[in-house]
Amino acid sequence: MNLSKLRALFDPLSKVGHTEKLVVVEGVEIKLKTLTSKEEADVQKALSSLREEENVSTAEFVDAFRRESLCRAIVEVGGERLTDPMLETGEVLENGVAVKVKREEAIAEIIKGFSRVLVTHLFQELALMSEVAEKKVTQSLPATEGKVEEERKELEGRLDALNKSKEMDSVSETTARVRQAAYSSALSEMG
């Protein structure tokens, strides 16, 4: 048995749990997809360096988490499919070779310029898609009756995810309030 035979054996499973959704923001069509396990692991790896830094605030950490997730989830913009793992920057080296960056890095740089509200909105869409994907997986792989332990673990996982999402939302709200208050006082000071 070789790798392609193995892939063929697992092919029906590799299709389970993937969903895509078209989100239109200000007339721009953005297609999001749910992350693979490898991509989720990459998000965690990208965040691990940030976690070690001492001066990173919670809000910055949450922003980075959303950005790293979205840059892997966006697969289509304005009808253009982003299938190529490397994107040309438009620059050309002296030897004529086009400069390329990783697709995720390129999109992450673009997202950095988005407003927090837009990023939060896109991320919420992604979170909703994950919920839909989870339901699809549950439908495709029905749990065996009497497996209380499995159900318990699934619910625990779900609760954990919801708690994390709630924490992130609360951080965003706090940041928004702080900034709004700061802006308000600054504006009032300015007269």
Place this chain on the structure above:
Amino acid sequence: MDYYRGVRSLIMEGGIFRKVSLRGKNYQLKLKNPRLSELDWIFEYSPEDVYLRECAFISVCLYSVNGDRVKAKHRGDIALHIFENFASVLVRRLSIYCSVLLSDAREAHKFLEAFSYEYESRALWKTWRANAELGFKAVEQDTLNDTQLSWVSINQMEDEKNKHRVMWEQALLVASSMNPKGAQEVRKTWDKNDSHDEEYREKVKELARKGVVDTRSEREALQRKKDNYDDLREEMKRWVAGEEDEHDRIVREYKEFMYQQIEDENNRLSEMQERAEQYRKGVHDLHDIRNNQALTSTPVRAYSDEEINSLSSVRVYKESNEHQEKYEHVKQRYIMAKETSGNLKLDNGQIVPHSQPSESLMDQISKRVPKIP
């Protein structure tokens, strides 16, 4: 409820299985609880990357796809090249199934001791041995799992104990013919020990049939958990440092539990080994009792043929003919008997006794003549 179902599956089937079917599609994955060596492989495969470790964990649990067995040599490829394209929710779901299999195996293993004391277990062991003697494989596995290894060791030790027991009984029989008292004393001590052992086994079985197991390691773990702040702190540190995720923790705890269980079983086996040794020693002691003239209450002596004849009780049987005896009795009593008048007669219309009434006791006493001894 059959609490032995899990341990029976671990021994007879080689593991605890979980079938995962895709609804509406002719597709089925079969997962199996991994062995300790396979769990070690996970950490060798990916010492640093938690994500790869999770994939490796699922890949060691993969048993077959649509009945096609997944070979151990392909596990690395599956973990690295196939799971990376799976949806994260699916990988999470599969890893939940695998971790539940681990906890099922852990629960099932707790019943091993009780199961090995059951008649069913010994009968199964005899089937295994018969298969092995005829050159057939008892189970379709390349290597035995951890529970099977422990079960085999327990049964081998039980066989050895039984073998020594037979030798011991034979020696005791010989010794009892020479020195019945000494042999009886020895037997009493051993019977007492045996009955304690039997009582313990019965109790373990009785509790297990109700789903209660109280293993030594669990008791110790409970004792340790009560006030062990260091363990909790260590766990917290590992979690914060991102050194292990939920599944790593489950795997680590499972491995710790299994190693502890194996240690417990080794201790139990040592105890059984010691007992077998004592039996072996007992056989020698019985030889000593038999041979040692000083210890014998009735020294061995040689008898002549005459003495043996005199000692042997030759019984003389009385010849009888029951039919003839009964016939004679009836003949004498009813056929040949002479007719006699009764004891009563009519006297002036009154029925009176034929003979004179016998003397009363008082009359007899009054007629007694005193004698000086």
